[in-house]
Amino acid sequence: MDIIKFGAVGVNSRGRGVMKEALGNPHFKLCAVCDIKPGELKKAEELFRGEKGISDLECYADYDEMLKNADIDAVFVATDAICHVPFVVKALEAGKHVLSEIPAVNSVEEAKILKEAVLAHPEVKYMVAENCCYWGFIEAWKAMADEGKFGEAIYAESEYLHSVDYRDLKPENYPPEHWRSFNPSIKYLTHNLGPLLYILDDECVSVSAIKSDVVYNPYVTRDDNAVALFKTKKGAMIRILISFGSFTGFDHNFRILGTRGSIMTDPTKSLNDAHSHASFSDIPGSMDCKVDIPVTMSSFSGGGGHGGADFKVISDFISCIIEDKKPKLDVDFAIKISLPGVIAAQSIEEGSANLEIPKI
Ligand SMILES: NC(=O)c1ccc[n+]([C@@H]2O[C@H](COP(=O)([O-])OP(=O)(O)OC[C@H]3O[C@@H](n4cnc5c(N)ncnc54)[C@H](O)[C@@H]3O)[C@@H](O)[C@H]2O)c1
Known part of the structure; x- marks a missing residue:
């Protein structure tokens, strides 16, 4: 199977x-798109059938119809962030490979359903599209961790800062029924927790989380700013800050402190340009004067969205199908990076209670 025929459900911006x-991958063919919003479907049709010249593209307003009638091998699920599992399960049951957007699950119940569905269909692949795990510096940190450069991790942290200048906030951009208006920010932590758990090969066992009550964006009902503190199976602490409402530029900052080495991204540089700075016990003097590691998010990529990570995700998924390989971001990984956000949101609701994260 040289060409993987895709259908996409949820064809708004993502x-x-x-x-x-994905059109840049020679093994990829887009055969069908589906969206319940006629406007989004039309935009996808204009882009792919018109601009990109895919004359045989099929457009569906009904997902069941796409699964039943379209000649596709795989489905890309990019529906609302709070609703992926029902689409994933239907695709698996229809014998399709599935690449799911993040977060993979929105509840403990969904995590169980997802795991069962994936296990029930070993003939097809499931992968979560956590693109930040494909950033150049994350791959470099992973290689260092695997070599033992950090020793045992003691503490790790990551911050996701993604806000709008308060002077540009407009109510029409935040319709109350849209998930971006009401979904608690801490549930959107996979871009931060995902890479850390990938690097450290660890999982979260408990969490206590807190939110700020200060209002920055008056048009949303979600908690815009929250911090979660996790304990991991290997005994490390992880802190995740999500800030979707504060006066600061777009950024993702990462840091790991270990028994034999430590590393951090440079928070004074924008994400595209940030190098890493490290102290390693096997490099004399680096405890006082950190080593500059000139690897950025887009190192080792050919460019494109999110520092080239979007292309890498879909290409990796396609190669897993063609070569019949286990996806590195498989269902267990998908749950272990998504469920902690669900439980962190629950912790906030319960007054920052320290809660166990169920093992699914
Ligand atoms: N990995 C990343 O870097 C990244 C970036 C942005 C968004 N995302 C994820 O991608 C997903 C989509 O993001 P978005 O910003 O485009 O969200 P969105 O809410 O704007 O778009 C979701 C689309 O799904 C469609 N949809 C919902 N229910 C449907 C149904 N039953 N049948 C067909 N279509 C349906 C909606 O009409 C909408 O067009 C989210 O899960 C988000 O978390 C990931």
């Missing part, structure tokens, strides 16, 4: 964006 990137 669905269209990833499918557009």
